[in-house]
Every structure is written in structure tokens, then in C-alpha cells.
Amino acid sequence: MxxxxxxxxxIVGAFVGAAAGFLGSFMVLKRMALVxxxxxxxxxxxxxxxxxFNISPIxxxxxxxxxxxxxxxxxxxxxxIYPEALVGIFFTTSLALGVLITPEPDxxxxxxxxxxxxxxxxxxxxxxxxxxxxxxxxxxxxxxMLGIISQELTKSLKIPINKINFVYLLLVGxxxxxxxxxxxxxxxxxxxxxxxxxxxxxxxxxxxxxYLSIIFGIVSAVGGVFLxxxxxxxxxxxxxxxxxxxxxxxxxxxxx
Amino acid sequence: MNQTLLKxxxxxxxxxxxxxxxxxxxxxxxxxxxxxxxxxxxxxxxLFRALLGLVAYxxxxxxxxxxxxxxxxxxxxxxxxxxxxxxxxxxLKGNYSLAEIKQVLDYVGFGQNILKTxxxxxxxxxxxxxxxxxxxxxxxxxxxxxxxxxGVDISAEQTIYSLLYSLQKKIGLTILLISHELxxxxxxxxxxxxxxxxxxxxxxxxxxxxxxxxxxLYGKDVAYYHHHHQKNK
Numbered sequence: 247m248x249x250x251x252x253x254x255x256x257i258v259g260a261f262v263g264a265a266a267g268f269l270g271s272f273m274v275l276k277r278m279a280l281v282x283x284x285x286x287x288x289x290x291x292x293x294x295x296x297x298x299f300n301i302s303p304i305x306x307x308x309x310x311x312x313x314x315x316x317x318x319x320x321x322x323x324x325x326x327i328y329p330e331a332l333v334g335i336f337f338t339t340s341l342a343l344g345v346l347i348t349p350e351p352d353x354x355x356x357x358x359x360x361x362x363x364x365x366x367x368x369x370x371x372x373x374x375x376x377x378x379x380x381x382x383x384x385x386x387x388x389x390x391m392l393g394i395i396s397q398e399l400t401k402s403l404k405i406p407i408n409k410i411n412f413v414y415l416l417l418v419g420x421x422x423x424x425x426x427x428x429x430x431x432x433x434x435x436x437x438x439x440x441x442x443x444x445x446x447x448x449x450x451x452x453x454x455x456x457y458l459s460i461i462f463g464i465v466s467a468v469g470g471v472f473l474x475x476x477x478x479x480x481x482x483x484x485x486x487x488x489x490x491x492x493x494x495x496x497x498x499x500x501x502x
Numbered sequence: 503m504n505q506t507l508l509k510x511x512x513x514x515x516x517x518x519x520x521x522x523x524x525x526x527x528x529x530x531x532x533x534x535x536x537x538x539x540x541x542x543x544x545x546x547x548x549l550f551r552a553l554l555g556l557v558a559y560x561x562x563x564x565x566x567x568x569x570x571x572x573x574x575x576x577x578x579x580x581x582x583x584x585x586x587x588x589x590x591x592x593x594l595k596g597n598y599s600l601a602e603i604k605q606v607l608d609y610v611g612f613g614q615n616i617l618k619t620x621x622x623x624x625x626x627x628x629x630x631x632x633x634x635x636x637x638x639x640x641x642x643x644x645x646x647x648x649x650x651x652x653g654v655d656i657s658a659e660q661t662i663y664s665l666l667y668s669l670q671k672k673i674g675l676t677i678l679l680i681s682h683e684l685x686x687x688x689x690x691x692x693x694x695x696x697x698x699x700x701x702x703x704x705x706x707x708x709x710x711x712x713x714x715x716x717x718x719l720y721g722k723d724v725a726y727y728h729h730h731h732q733k734n735k
Contacts, residue, residue, distance in 0.1 A: 275584065392594040395580060399636075401554045402573035402646070403595065449585035450620060 252475060254369045259428060259467035259485075261376035263437070266421050267463020268383050270442035271456055272414065275394050281318060283435030284337035286422045288314040290344025290431040293356045297349055303356070304368075304423050307431075311419035314340070319412050344431070359430035359482035372424055379417050380460075386410050391452065428467065429482035440489035441466055447496035462492050504531040507569055507644055507676055508553070512561040515545065515552050522548045525700045526561075528693075530644070535670065535677040537691035537707075539684065541720050544698045546680045547576070550648055553678075572642030574633045576649070582622040588632060589617040598639055606635035609669055630662060638669065647679040663690050684711060 273282045289307035296306020318333065348356055383390075393400045393407040400407045418438065425434040445458035470485025477484070508530040515523040523545040530536050538546050552559045554573060565571075580586075592603045604614055610631040624632060637645055647666065663686050669675055681687050687694060687707060694710045696702040696719045703715040 388594050391586075395584075395586070395591075395594070396575060396578055398551070398554060398556060398573060398575050399595075401556050402571050446583065446585055451585055451587040451618070452590045455585035 251364065254366065255364055255471055256468055258364065258369045258372045258376075259471045260464045261373045262421070262424050262428060263441070263463035263465075263467025263485075264460045265376040265379040265383075265463070266425055266437045266467075267441035267445075267459040267461070268380055268456065269414075269418055269421055270438040270440075270463070271445065271459040272383075272387075272390055272394065272442075273418065273438060274442040274446055275391075281333060282418060282422075282438045284333055285311060285314055285318070285418065286426070286431050286434035287337045287341035287344070289422060289426050289434070290348060290356060291340050292344075293352075293426065293431070294344050294348035297352055298347075303352075304427065307426050308419065308423040310340070311423055312416070315412075315415040315419045319408075319415050322411060323408050341431075354480070355430070356426070357430045357432050357482075358480040359426065359428050359433070359485075360480065364427070368427075372427070375420060375424060379421055382413065383417055386413055387456075390414055428471070429485045430480070433482045433486050436486045436489065437463070437466065440486065440493055444489070444493040444496040447493075447500040462489070466492060504533060505566065506531050507566045508678070509564045510553075510562070511564075513549070513552065513563065514560040515548055515557060516560075517548070517557065521699065523552075523697070523699060526695075526697065527701065528695050528704055530676065530678055530693075532643075532676055533670075533674065534692045535666075535679065535690055536693040536695065537687040538678070538680045538695045538697055539682070539687055539719070540697035540702075546697055547648060549697065550646060550680060553646065566643075569644060570640065570642040572637035572640075572645045574630075574637040574645065574647045577626075578621070578629065578633070580622055582620075584620065584622045586621045587618050588621060588624075591621055591632070592636060592639060595636060596640060602639060606639045607632075609638065609672065610635045610665060631665070634662075634665070634669075638673065638675065641673065642675075644676045644678060647677060649679060649681050649683075661686070666690070684716070687711070 270282070288310050292306040292308070292310025293303040294306075295310075296303045314337070317336070321332070344356075345353065389400065389405045389407065389410045392403075392405065393410060397407060421438065422434045425437050429437050441462035442455075442459040444462050445455050449455035449458055466485055466489035469488035471481055473488065474481040474484040506529050510529070511527045513523060513526040514521065526549065528536070538549065540546055548557065551557045553563060554571070588607075589600075589603060592598055603617070607614070607616060612631065612635070616628075616632075621629070621632070634647070637647075645666075649662070666675075666677060666679075667690050670677060679691075681691075688711055691707050693705065694707050695704050696710065696715060698719050702719045703710045
């Protein structure tokens with residue numbers, strides 16, 4: 247029974263890791279890496295409120311993220327310089343509030359993730375959503391990438407780049423909400439960023455960059471879950487440490 | 503009579519409550535080369551951004567229905583280690599075949615060995631040529647070319663302009679360009695718009711590029727380079 251549960255976890259982890267890695271590949275190039283991180287902090291008050299009203303924490307996280315994403319999108323659209331300080335202030339505030347209002351027994355789990363209690367329906371939903379994220383990201387990938395390289399070029403082709411960016415941020419919000427279960431709100435951002443940062447070290451073209459981001463996402467998530475089970479520690483830190491290990495190796499490889 | 507591809511009337515652009523451009527009107531006709539000249543900060547690039555729909559404006563900008571625009575920016579703000587090859591850069595614009603990509607690369611003097619090169623490691627002149635070929639792939643009707651502030655020559659004998667000119671001959675291109683070099687404008691442009699917040703002059707280079715206009719445009723000390731070359735120090 248425990249083994250079935252573990253197997254489900256590994257599979258879900260692989261899908262969430264793949265989707266996170268793919269989405270992260272754009273975020274790293276967008277120079278929005280910190281936004282991904284900050285966004286994940288917003289999930290906490292959402293989880294807290296959801297726990298209070300006895301609804302699904304993932305749903306609560308998603309609603310909170312959705313609100314934050316509208317804010318990020320609006321700033322990205324309207325100002326030329328990214329308002330980093332403002333983003334930092336807003337997101338750390340939400341983290342502080344979240345810590346205060348999250349019921350204490352659930353706090354550690356919300357912050358660092360807990361994978362021991364995964365239900366089959368939850369797992370199936372997580373897999374389906376991950377697949378949808380990968381598919382949608384693939385569909386918008388060219389326009390999104392061109393927007394990263396040059397807003398002017400996308401405009402000259404009449405690409406609705408603001409809408410594309412909004413869809414992208416929504417996908418990021420969704421993966422963060424899903425990732426919270428595995429790695430917790432504090433570290434989800436890293437699940438999105440680290441695989442892509444590692445892949446960037448090793449890629450000469452987009453194709454290998456995308457594939458490596460996805461593969462590193464899978465390896466970090468699956469490897470982290472394994473290690474967490476092996477050492478009886480929370481999964482979040484182990485997933486991130488697995489990711490960091492890949493990053494260090496990729497960096498050394500780049501230097502040589 | 504040539505078909506009008508773009509009509510700009512009473513254009514006014516404000517950014518942060520500052521008027522950048524006002525009272526600008528001009529027309530771009532098929533197969534013309536229209537040059538926009540003016541000092542730094544005259545609003546040339548902002549005008550381009552308005553034409554592309556990147557900034558809000560008052561007045562009217564009317565593009566001929568269904569006109570395809572190719573845009574060549576001054577530069578790309580990218581990192582050296584951006585994982586994007588030249589070939590992939592073209593595929594971001596559309597599903598072009600390898601043959602089409604090779605053709606436009608050939609127009610700007612590249613062989614196929616450039617296809618696998620990372621965009622980020624190209625020199626200024628190389629990137630400029632890639633951007634031009636990117637702009638003309640898919641046969642646009644109009645090419646908007648924003649000249650880099652520092653002149654980028656693509657080789658000792660050939661300038662960006664002779665390249666654009668030969669392209670125009672080859673594929674029938676209408677060109678709208680921002681330029682800083684009067685000599686080149688007088689050589690290649692069919693129409694000139696002098697811009698310094700407002701339109702200072704507008705017409706064919708022969709009648710427009712007079713020292714009177716240029717004094718007004720650039721201030722007293724700029725003589726018409728082409729004619730007074732030797733007298734100036």
C-alpha cells in the first residue's frame with residue numbers, strides 16, 4: 247500500500263517537475279526569476295484562508311496567485327522598468343501575513359511541502375493539469391520567446407503579446423499552486439527556476455534548452471522525493487537540493 | 503500613381519506628460535524609400551514605435567489594409583548566452599522552410615554555416631544583417647529600418663544602405679528608415695521627413711536638404727556634409 251502511494255508520488259512529481267521546468271525556461275530568460283520566487287510566497291495566505299474555510303489548499307493557493315498575477319501582469323504591461331522593489335515588498339508582506347494566519351499544525355507543511363498524504367484523485371488531477379500546462383506552453387512558446395527577445399518584433403507581427411504574457415503568468419500560477427504540495431510555498435519558485443538555469447548552462451539552442459529544462463525538472467522532483475523518503479525528511483528541501491546538484495554540475499561543465 | 507501604404511496625419515505623441523512628437527504628417531507610397539532624419543532626441547524612434555502600435559498617440563496612422571510590415575530594430579537587448587541559434591530565430595517568426603531562410607541569409611551575404619551560430623555571439627554588423635534578413639523573410643510590403651546610432655558597416659566595401667538598396671531592386675521593397683547620415687539619405691532616399699519634435703521639412707531630398715532647413719533642424723553649426731566636406735575641419 248505504501249509502495250503504491252510512493253509510486254503515485256513519483257509519477258506526479260515527474261509531471262509537475264516537467265511542467266515546472268518547461269515554464270521556468272521562459273522565466274529565466276525573461277529575467278523574471280525573482281518574480282517566480284516571490285509569486286510562490288503569495289500562495290501561503292491563500293492556503294491559510296482555504297484551511298480556515300475547509301476548502302482545498304491548492305484551490306486557495308491558486309486564487310491568491312491569480313490575484314497576484316493580475317498585479318504582476320499589469321505592472322509588466324504598463325511600466326518599462328520592472329518594479330522589483332514593489333514586487334519584493336508586496337510578496338514578502340503576503341508571506342508574513344500568511345505565516346501569521348496559517349494554523350500552526352499546517353504551517354510547516356505549507357512552507358516546505360508534504361508528500362505523505364497524496365490521494366489518487368488529487369494525483370490524477372495534478373497529472374492532467376501538468377499535461378495541460380505543457381501543452382499550452384508549447385502552443386504559445388514561439389510568441390512568448392519572441393516577446394522575450396524583443397517586444398517591438400512581436401508587435402511588428404501583430405502578436406497580442408500582452409495576452410500571451412497573461413496566459414503564461416496564469417500557467418506559472420497554476421504550476422506554483424501544484425508545486426506547493428511537493429516543495430512548499432517557500433521553495434516552489436526554485437522548482438521553476440533551477441532546472442532552466444541549469445539547462446541554460448548547457449544549451450546552444452532552444453530545442454536542447456527546452457528539453458534539458460524539462461528533464462532536469464523531472465530529475466529534481468523525482469530524485470528529491472526519493473531522497474526525502476529515504477532520509478525521512480520533508481520533500482521540499484530535498485527536491486531543491488537535487489536541483490542545485492544538477493545546477494552545480496552544469497555550471498562546472500560550462501566552465502570547462 | 504503609386505499606391506499609398508501608410509498615411510500619417512497630425513500625429514502627436516506624449517510620454518510622461520512630455521510632448522515627444524507633434525504635428526507630424528507624411529505619406530509612404532509603394533516602392534519609395536522614405537528617410538526620417540533629425541537630431542538625437544527628436545522623437546524618431548518614438549515615431550517608429552507609434553507606427554508599430556507600441557505607444558499611444560493622437561492623430562491618425564493609417565496602414566493600407568493587410569500590409570505586411572518587416573521591422574528592423576536598432577539592436578536586440580539580449581545576453582551573449584541566450585540559447586537561440588540563428589535558424590531558430592527565424593522559426594520564431596513563422597514556419598519558414600530551410601530554403602526560405604537560406605535565401606534571405608544569402609541576400610545579406612551569409613552562407614548556411616551561420617545557421618547554427620548563437621545569436622548572442624554575433625558582432626554588431628552581423629546581427630544587423632541577420633535582423634534585416636529576419637525583417638524581409640516572408641516578403642513584407644514595407645521594411646521599417648531603425649539605423650543603429652553608431653554606423654555599422656557590414657564590410658569594407660558595402661554599407662547597410664547599399665545592401666538595402668540592392669534588396670529593394672531585387673525584391674521590390676518599400677523602405678521607411680531612420681537615418682543619421684545625411685549623405686546616405688541624399689543618395690538613397692526618395693522622400694525625406696526632417697523631424698525635430700515637429701516636421702521641419704518634408705519632400706524629396708533635392709528640395710529638402712538645404713542648409714536653411716538643416717540649420718533649423720540641427721542648429722547652426724551643421725553644414726550639409728556632402729557639399730561642405732572639405733571646408734569643415
